[in-house]
Amino acid sequence: MDLAQEEPSGDGEMEELVRVSSASIPLVENHLQRTHFPGMVRQKAYIFDGLGNFYNKEWDLAEGGDREFCWYHVELPKGKQKLSQSAQYLIDVLCPPLKLQDILSLVSNGPFCGHVDGALVFRVNSPGPPSCNFTFRLAARVTENSVITVSLGRVPRLGFSPVGQSLLSEIPSIESPSYYSGEMKEGSGIVIREHVLEFLLTMNHSEEADNPVPKSVSNLVVHIIDTHVDHLQDVVTKLEMELDSVELELDRGGFALKKEMLDDRRFPKMHLNLQRILQVIAHGEQVFPRVKEKCSSKHWFASEDISSLEELIGRLRRLKENVGFLANRVTAIQAGLDSWQSEQINRKLYYLSFLSIIFLPLSVITGVFGMNVGGVPWTVQKDPAVKDGFRNVVILCVAMLLLVLLCFIFPALYTRLTAWHRRRSLRRSWSQNRRSFLKRTIGIQDRGGHVRI
Numbered sequence: 001m002d003l004a005q006e007e008p009s010g011d012g013e014m015e016e017l018v019r020v021s022s023a024s025i026p027l028v029e030n031h032l033q034r035t036h037f038p039g040m041v042r043q044k045a046y047i048f049d050g051l052g053n054f055y056n057k058e059w060d061l062a063e064g065g066d067r068e069f070c071w072y073h074v075e076l077p078k079g080k081q082k083l084s085q086s087a088q089y090l091i092d093v094l095c096p097p098l099k100l101q102d103i104l105s106l107v108s109n110g111p112f113c114g115h116v117d118g119a120l121v122f123r124v125n126s127p128g129p130p131s132c133n134f135t136f137r138l139a140a141r142v143t144e145n146s147v148i149t150v151s152l153g154r155v156p157r158l159g160f161s162p163v164g165q166s167l168l169s170e171i172p173s174i175e176s177p178s179y180y181s182g183e184m185k186e187g188s189g190i191v192i193r194e195h196v197l198e199f200l201l202t203m204n205h206s207e208e209a210d211n212p213v214p215k216s217v218s219n220l221v222v223h224i225i226d227t228h229v230d231h232l233q234d235v236v237t238k239l240e241m242e243l244d245s246v247e248l249e250l251d252r253g254g255f256a257l258k259k260e261m262l263d264d265r266r267f268p269k270m271h272l273n274l275q276r277i278l279q280v281i282a283h284g285e286q287v288f289p290r291v292k293e294k295c296s297s298k299h300w301f302a303s304e305d306i307s308s309l310e311e312l313i314g315r316l317r318r319l320k321e322n323v324g325f326l327a328n329r330v331t332a333i334q335a336g337l338d339s340w341q342s343e344q345i346n347r348k349l350y351y352l353s354f355l356s357i358i359f360l361p362l363s364v365i366t367g368v369f370g371m372n373v374g375g376v377p378w379t380v381q382k383d384p385a386v387k388d389g390f391r392n393v394v395i396l397c398v399a400m401l402l403l404v405l406l407c408f409i410f411p412a413l414y415t416r417l418t419a420w421h422r423r424r425s426l427r428r429s430w431s432q433n434r435r436s437f438l439k440r441t442i443g444i445q446d447r448g449g450h451v452r453i
Helices: 028-034 083-094 100-107 194-201 217-252 255-264 266-295 303-369 389-447
Strands: 042-048 054-056 069-076 110-116 119-125 138-142 146-152 183-186 189-192
Touching: 069 083, 069 217, 083 100, 100 110, 100 119, 100 138, 100 146, 110 266, 119 266, 138 217, 146 217, 217 255, 217 266, 217 303, 255 266, 255 303, 266 303
Parallel strands: 069 146
Antiparallel strands: 042 054, 042 069, 110 119, 119 138, 138 146, 183 189
């Protein structure tokens, strides 16, 4: 990245909170309107000279002249606000000069690409909750000398800032146990702790990497789409590394870990997040080819940037395949956990059945000797009138038992009888045919003839 003319902000982020001053608003009504939500969105304005240099500028939504062009970026907060609330935030900072149809085309959900009031507008806004880390929204309004973009949350590497000393340009060295600080100089290298390396490995595109300054509006459009694709790829890479670690934990873990993952519904949530990413990628596959088609007819859009857009579309397709593989892995792991849970339930049912087998004879014996009839053995009942009651109850129970067993045995018994009758008929017919064949054979041999086969 090239050096800018202003100092970076203290927190090191690309954006800073900007409050619209009343001095830049000519009308009192507009001033009151612009102070409805002070500081709720992050704003950043750049002006590019067309020679590879950029400068921060005031938020006036003016277009550049000659080779100069301007870029105005609005970052919506990742909260629980409704879509209408986000529209109010954009009206607060973009109107005037934008009209209501421009605001609606930028903030609405779903894919879109078309011309609105003479400007090219495209968006890839997913309809998920704004507070979710897997909800992505990016919209842009492009003219010949200005670009206005709206994003949900911060997009890495989207903005520009002065370059300081980059960690990636240093020569690293191995961490030794004597170091306790995050980064320490040791000879010709810099010591990087393990947690810093883990964070850097989760990002395919570090924010400290080279970020060329666009020299035209077409370069800027390619840069915006490129950072969006990079952001998606970084999220997918992080999710893939998380899935690898979970699979390793499952291989090493036992009953408690698997039960915890089932209770937390970890893999169904991960599958839902993958579906949200697939939805965003599908939106990009619909929108970006149309952007390329519409930009190819613009005289100010360079042909090499058309090729760059084609490469980004190819990257989206490959990323979609990778996300599909991850979804299949999550489905397989969830199926394995479901199978394990079914085995645990079957094992518990087996133990319960075993206990039932033990206590069933005991319950039968206690039930028999608990009957309120006469003639129960080993009791003091001596009344001749009821001495046959126990015998009659036992006979009734045996009869009911035989009836139930007959109901269960009858289909199998009927099948066996049918099969036996069929075999008997076949054996009888075969024996009759054999006797007739032997008779014909003996008669022919006596006459000295031959048997026709």
